[in-house]
Amino acid sequence: MIKLVKIPAEAYSDYRYEVIFNGYKWDPQVGDANTVSEYVIVIDEETANNLESWGEVLSQETMLIEECLLKHPKIIKELGIPRIMRKALKSITNYERDKHIRLMRFDFHPTETGWNISEVNSDVPGGFAEASILPQIASKYVSEFLPGTNFVEVLLESFKHKVKEHGIIALVHATSYSDDRQVMQFIGDYFDAHGYRALYAAPDHLNWQNGYPRCVIGDQEIKVDGVLRFFPLEWLCNLPKRYRWQNYYNPNIPSCNHPIAILTQTKRFPLFLNKLDIDVQYWKKFLPRTIDPRKVDKEAGEWIYKPALGRVGEYITIKTVVSNDELKKVKRAVKKEPKNWVAQEMFHSKKVQATDGNSFHLCIGVFTVDGKRAGFYGRISPYPRIDAYAKDIPILIAKGDNDLGTKIY
Structure with missing residues (x-):
């Protein structure tokens, strides 16, 4: 609560x-x-x-x-x-x-x-x-x-x-x-x-x-x-x-x-968890599905891009937040260097009410x-x-x- x-x-x-x-x-x-x-x-x-x-x-x-x-x-x-x-x-x-x-x-x-x-x-x-x-x-x-x-x-x-x-x-x-x-x-x-x-x-x-x-x-x-x-x-x-x-x-x-x-x-390490032969059930439970950005077009769902070594929420492409110019800029960067990015299935944050x-x-x-x-x-x-x-x-x-x-x- x-x-x-x-x-x-x-x-x-x-x-x-x-x-x-x-x-x-x-x-x-x-x-x-x-x-x-x-x-x-x-x-x-x-x-x-x-x-x-x-x-x-x-x-x-x-x-x-x-x-x-x-x-x-x-x-x-x-x-x-x-x-x-x-x-x-x-x-x-x-x-x-x-x-x-x-x-x-x-x-x-x-x-x-x-x-x-x-x-x-x-x-x-x-x-x-x-x-x-x-x-x-x-x-x-x-x-x-x-x-x-x-x-x-x-x-x-x-x-x-x-x-x-x-x-x-x-x-x-x-x-x-x-x-x-x-x-x-x-x-x-x-x-x-x-x-x-x-x-x-x-x-x-x-x-x-x-x-x-x-x-x-x-x-x-x-x-x-x-x-x-x-x-x-x-x-x-x-x-x-x-x-x-x-x-x-x-x-x-x-x-x-x-x-x-x-x-x-x-942010790219979750792409390889299944190759490590270790038990990481909590990571799999709490982290949204994460894929290589080159696979987004073949997957159903709503996806956001994240830079592999991004910090403080920079360049995360939540469509209701980022401008069209920023989104286009990120997509160009993803296309140019996909190994420096990851795609994560978007969760829908639940707002908390104030008094x-x-x-x-x-x-x-x-x-x-x-x-x-x-x-x-x-x-x-x-x-x-x-x-x-x-x-x-x-x-x-x-x-x-x-x-x-x-x-x-």
Whole structure:
């Protein structure tokens, strides 16, 4: 059960300022569009547990898929991963799941037929503060509901198991972008307060020797004990050769995420699940049918195109959302380079009603860390496509008996 509760109008300004200044939301709008929602999503305990349980199983399946794909270079060639990255993937020789921190986020959507996932954000998922601080802030304004699992607590616990006490953790990100720095600042402040030292670094600041990095900033060179990368893997290969970005592929220290994640970040991996001889029934249950875009004309149904390595909903061709010009542009790109795209059968998102009569499309991102539930990241939009213009919305839990109104699954 789901309910969309509006924050009292007289309190919203205070709430928004608190989200910006205490919730690390330094980019509270895109262009002229406010991205801090005036609402709170409330779900009952059963729905919360279902989503988190499904996320945990999907996470285990995803890690199994990655390890299996790593042994199939012919399939990797078909995943829409750039050649230079495929070459780096071949160099992976020492991957052991338990030595690293495996973070991912599954995007669940309420639809007319139940819950579906649109994708897994497998490489560098966002929404860290939104799944940690935002529910705590919101619960002060909608006090009858409670926050759920706190993402950053779960993430820290995983690092504690794998990185020595008082260790130095490099937070690798695009340091000149405030929307990336706000995420890393949140993690860094929290880790600093709990016994670690956060080191804010660009990807080219790490100098690797035999799988062990040292961070070089100015005239300082600092040994690093763990890496949290918030820099998309496909961007790394744009660095000059002298930085030897390929070293990220064979770390001998705990890494979050290890580059093996790119094998399931690409939207094309579901095309080959039946060739892997592994049990991934939850992926097959929750992901809409996915095919090579060259087969669309021969298949019945309503299809949307997605770029293999697209992010933040970019270039997803939901016809009621995209312009004719954008649709034509995407179709030309698909025709020119079909191996960089995928076609997914369109699900019909079910709008969630708000207490003030408005309704919105909803996406609930379910975080997992090392296969364990790690919190929710909510976004809403008046349109079926959840993209950069969607609003961040806290997710709270209704404890006990509470009729929330909208039954989904």
